[in-house]
Amino acid sequence: MNYRSMNLVMKAAGFVAIQLVSLVLVSGRALSAEVDFENDILPIFEDRCVYCHGEEEQESGLRLDQRAHMLRGGDSGLAAITPGHPEKSYLMEVIQHDDDSVRMPPDDDALPEEEIALLKKWIEQGAVWPGQMDTTVELDDDHWAFQPVQRPTVPSDVSPENTTQVQPVDAFLLSKLQQVGLHYSEPAAPRDLLRRVSITLTGLPPTPDEMRQFLSDYEQNAASAYEVAVDRLLASPHFGERWAQHWLDVIRWAETNGSEANLYRKNAWVYRDYVVRSFNEDKPYDQFVQEQIAGDSMGAGEATGFLVAGPHVPAATVGREPTAIRQARADRMDEIMQTVGASVMGVTMGCARCHNHKFDPITIQDYYAMTAVFQDVEFGSRKPEYAADHPLRQRGQELWKQIHAQRQLLRPDGGWEENWGAFREIHFKPITTRAIRIRFKMPNVGLDELEVLGINGLDVNLAAATNGTRVSGYPEEGIENRNPIERLNDGEYGTMTWRAKVDDKQEERPWVRYDFDSPQTINRLRLSSNREYFYDTDYLTKKPYLPKYQFDVDVLTEDGDWQPWTGTWAVNTKLLKEHPERKQVLAKIQHSIDQLAEEGPRPSFVGRFIDPVVTRVLLRGSPESPRDEVMPSAPVVFDGTLDLDSSAPGPKRRREFAEWLTSSQNPLTARVMVNRVWHHVFGSGLVPTTSDFGRAGAPPTHPELLDWLAAEFMSPQNQQTSNWSTKSLIRMLVMSQAFQQTSTPNAEGLAKDAGSTLLWRFPPRRMEAEVIRDSILLASGKLNLKLGGRSYRIHNEKKTYAQWEVVDNHGNDTWRRMLYQERMRRVDDQMFTAFDFPDCGQVRAKRPVSTTPLQALNLMNSDFVIEQSELIAQRAQDDAHGDMANAIDRCFDLLLGRPPIDDERQQCLAVAGQRGLPIVCRALINSNEMAFLP
Known part of the structure; x- marks a missing residue:
């Protein structure tokens, strides 16, 4: 009879004293002799564990029938066994019932003390498992998005008669369309085309003068006229404003912290201006990313506002309880993980905060190793580190000279x-x-x-x-x-x-x-x-x-x-x-x-820096359960080792990570960005889940095209463009035939591809809230086109724990682009929030599009629309010198970019005669033609 059976017999007979003696004997044997795996350990696993943690079933993602899986651990991310170290082996914790929330096996089936002692000794002796000592478990990294970017061959089987005239983007799209028996639609009408490309590139419709000039040039040479218009719009300072908003949506940027107090973030707008300036300058995207992570060491200190863009709970609200302070710090680090993961990497890093990622090969160790990269970052303000030629720094030097000169007068x-x-x-x-x-x-x-x-x-x-x-x-x-x-x-x-x-x-x-x-x-x-x-x-x-x-x-x-x-x-x-x-x-x-x-340079909410501390894995995400130390690195699945340890200074950690993030080692950065650009040009990404390229995300509709674009983005074959040039990428897309085709549907296309996923037509879509608002202001002639600077206010100056209240959302002090409206979390602006403008609490890589009565009511009866309609009507009447028919034509020209047809003109004349011209303007503002991209 073995020791285990003997012990059970003695317990059944009630020989408590003999049981204690037996336990001493067993413990003595375990402590003094080599553990026999086959006789001592394997029966424990087979009798107690593998039913729930074996080949057929792995509760909590844990297998205990193979040594390699035990070394890796289950969903918790902690190694079940660490050879030589039972104190670091999670298996010992759960079988000893150290944690009331995780007790394995449960109380009724708890392991006897002698079996626990045997397992402990087995681990101390190296956890020897004959036949499995060299077995390893490889990360499952065969997902398409985790593979290196390779440039595919451009299809050559499309439009054989004019292959040389088909640019690569169209070649990939046409090849897919031919496979399902579809083809491109007719070219868009010139008015629709200019309106479409103007709003796509700048967020503003063309002015009547710009439309007239384009139509005149288009009659002479359509291709040349369009190319000139595209280049003009790309060079416009309003290009950066349009594309900055897309980026701010993704990172949840706002000027309040979103907590219960929802406090203001002073001078956070300097980061917004950095993003606008970067897009206007066509800053290489790899540099753009690096500066946002390590801009303090690159002469672009304001760029680190990216890292603290998410919401957070301020210290005053957290209080002084040590556990609450630690929890709040962990929550702030998670906000940084969400921002970096969703915006640049396209990976839901936050899912690995408490356990290994359920879908992707991202472990809890990966998560905390990445938090170690940002351990020196804290939510708060500092004076940004500006390059010598930065206008704020130059102005600051001028003012400091003035201060110094006046101080010299006082010193004597x-x-x-x-x-x-x-x-x-x-x-x-x-x-x-x-x-x-x-x-x-x-x-x-x-x-x-x-x-x-x-x-x-x-x-x-x-x-x-x-x-x-x-x-x-x-x-x-x-x-x-x-x-x-x-x-x-x-x-x-x-x-x-x-x-x-x-x-x-x-x-x-x-x-x-x-x-x-x-x-x-x-x-x-x-x-x-x-x-x-x-x-x-x-x-x-x-x-x-x-x-x-x-x-x-x-x-x-x-x-x-x-x-x-x-x-x-x-x-x-x-x-x-x-x-x-x-x-x-x-x-x-x-x-x-x-x-x-x-x-000049001023303290701005772009993050402050602290001394980094040793980073440890937090069991189940709890700061009260710190485990093994981890070094600063990126996820292992992407070969993200940075060769750093806990003594590395914070700036070095972030700089090394930034360089890895934009290197060929990371297959996601280029793919994610070109997909974002595609989404904003065509309305839906090649990967519809634009911030999740993992297994839980959607597969690409055109995988070869996505990789060709990513390869071209990083290293264009056309030497006339630069590496990582966002403008060059956007130009390529808007110059494609796919972008220039009509949005009019046809029966064949609707039958085979109702959602226009394959782009047999240009997919029409409703414009964003800020485009609608800015277009109305542009039509009235009241839009202030000043770039950058402090945001305009529509709210009160609230007390600390009060709520923000809208006090003026339409006065002339607010007549700037909506990008410059103070961005307050959890606040309804009582007008354009109805058009799905994000509250900046969640990542909005793709804005939802809803249809509600409030939208029509706001575009008909809000104070803003009533006021602007009167201004548009007055402008039209002044331009028409009192002729009502010409005034109505002018209203159509200003708001819709076209003249009315005869029937529209007559109906509007009747309405204007009865109710006045402003009501006509309100009707046009409330039309689908005004709200939708053609």
């Missing part, structure tokens, strides 16, 4: 104080000392940071704890021991403050002392109460409560005595009385400071 007489919004900065004559003391005159002081600066470095905080400076003072513990004095120099701005309060009648006031590691030459102090709030969420130019601190400053002499040196009364009262001319100089400095905050 002594100190002064400046208000920088986020902090107050007091200047004084330089002095070298080992310690400084600040004695406050107020009984109540609140500071998130008190910085001491010197002559060597504009922003080097000599008082920082990281420089070895020691802080002390009174009262050190802060209010109720919750706001200790150590927070004054921890380098963290925000709600974690030193708050000191004494009785108003008490003689001793709060004071702070800094002892430097060595003598330092100092000349400035900076004090702030919540600098993070000002930089990150303060709304527009409204400043938070920043106390006008009153204090005296003493310095420690070489003799060990305290020497009074300066103070707020000395610089703000005494010196001003003695030198009243200083007021004018101080006013100029303050004016330049205010200009700098608006026109």
